[in-house]
Amino acid sequence: MSESELVDLFGVFIPKLRNAIKALCKEELVKPYEAEQTIKKKDNLYITVYNIEVVLLLAFRLSSYQTRAVRKELMERITRNHKPFEVILTATTGK
Secondary structure: OEHHHHHHHHOOOHHHHHHHHHHHHHOOOOOHHHHEEEEEEHHHEEEEEEOHHHHHHHHHHOOOHHHHHHHHHHHHHHHOOOOOOOOOOOOOOOO
16 A cells, blocks of 8 residues: 555554654564565656555554554454354373
């Protein structure tokens, strides 16, 4: 996703988004060369896009009404049609 798409998705201003991305790189949660890619469009226009890992991390780092909605949707999709984890405990006796 591009920077402008992320701003629209999360409902934050560009400086806040850029600071959050810099913080992710500084904390070494993502590597800059893995997180973003520059694509050349027509008329020598370049656009920087971010991978899905950065988008997910930003969803949990930023705080806005839209990020809460994104987090809620992510959690619903992850847990949809999944049974709760079952923990099976077995006790063995030593002989």
